[in-house]
Amino acid sequence: MRTPQLSDEERRLLKEYKAKAPHKLVVKKAEALLLLSRDVAPEIVAEFVDREPSTLVDWMTDWHQQRMASLLTGHAGNLNRGFLTEEQRATVNEVLSQPPGDEYLPAQFWDVPKLDHWLSTTFNIEYASNSSYHFLLRMAGLSFHKPEKFDRRRADEKAIDQRVKEIREELVDPLADExxxxxxxxxxxxxxxxxxxxxxxxxxxxxxxxxxxxxxxxxxxxxxxxxxxxxxxxxxxxxxxxxxxxxxxxxxx
Known part of the structure; x- marks a missing residue:
């Protein structure tokens, strides 16, 4: 098995996936590549990532052919984050860190169609699986959960806090009166x-x-x-x- 040679940028990305990737398969591939690049015995690596040595051979073959693209395929939702350059990845994370307003998209919340449209029109990149877009959203620190409800008839919190402060000031003298x-x-x-x-x-x-x-x-x-x-x-x-x-x-x- 040929030892994978990693550039500094590839090593940084692998460490990032090892720490934050939402798919276990991506984590295991990243761990295996990092260990093998340090000349750790394949038998030990296979035991550590709970895979057969023959699986590591397949992973290494894919790595030498596709590099980072091989890490994010198959059961991980066929996400090929290798499509994005380092500069593009930084732009994606910056954009996803804020709600899509008028500057980006006319909506309050991100979803797959909005992200798909934005990537397609901005970088001419499209993914075949929704899980690929889910991966990008998670990598940007977003999570999928229900928003909190807020009654439209209720005043905003600043107005409520201000009114409560005024009421407390108005009650100072009455409360002091026996x-x-x-x-x-x-x-x-x-x-x-x-x-x-x-x-x-x-x-x-x-x-x-x-x-x-x-x-x-x-x-x-x-x-x-x-x-x-x-x-x-x-x-x-x-x-x-x-x-x-x-x-x-x-x-x-």
Whole structure:
């Protein structure tokens, strides 16, 4: 088996894949190449990466023919990152590090079609598999997860923080006055209904659960005394202006 000769740039990239590649196969290939380039015995390398020595021979053959392109093929989603030059890789990472706005693409979040379009129009590069684009996104520090929800009717956080600060300033004198009581209030409703979840049971059979379709609910309002920290909950027949006013009168009385 011919020892792979690595340039400084190839060694740097292999170390990068060894540390960050999302595919185990890419990691093992990178580890094997790095070890073999240091004249570690092939039998030891094969045992370390949990592969047969014959597999290492195939990896070395591919390496001498394709260099970095051989590292990212096959089960790794046929990603040939060797298409990109070092300068292009830096540009891709820089672009993917920010949401695609007007300067790049008219959208808030990256996805495969947007990345495909950008690579195609910018570098004339296209990949056959979506996992190739997933790899680039992960290498740029992105992850695939659900965004947090934010109510459109809710003010932005800076406005909320500013208003809270103003309220605290307004309450300084009332809280210091022994003859003044300050309360914070909020309403809540507890609903009760039957919810059916998935369960494990025998295949090709039906399981029927008897449930009560009638729903029940109870509304409450809670008053939090800002001086003592004591909370006073009151039942409400319903949540509307009349019942809230009645609860406030009960509190005052």
């Amino acid at each position: 003859n003044t009581l300050v309360f914070a209030a909020d309403e809540v409703r507890i609903d009760q209904e039957a919810v059916v979840r998935k369960a494990w049971y025998e295949k090709n059979t039906k399981t029927v659960l008897k449930v009560d379709r009638k729903t029940a609910s109870q509304s409450f309002i809670g008053f939090l005394n800002q001086n003592t920290g004591q909370c006073l909950p009151l039942r409400l027949e319903w949540q509307n202006s009349a019942t809230i006013l009645e609860a406030v009168q009960t509190l005052v009385g």
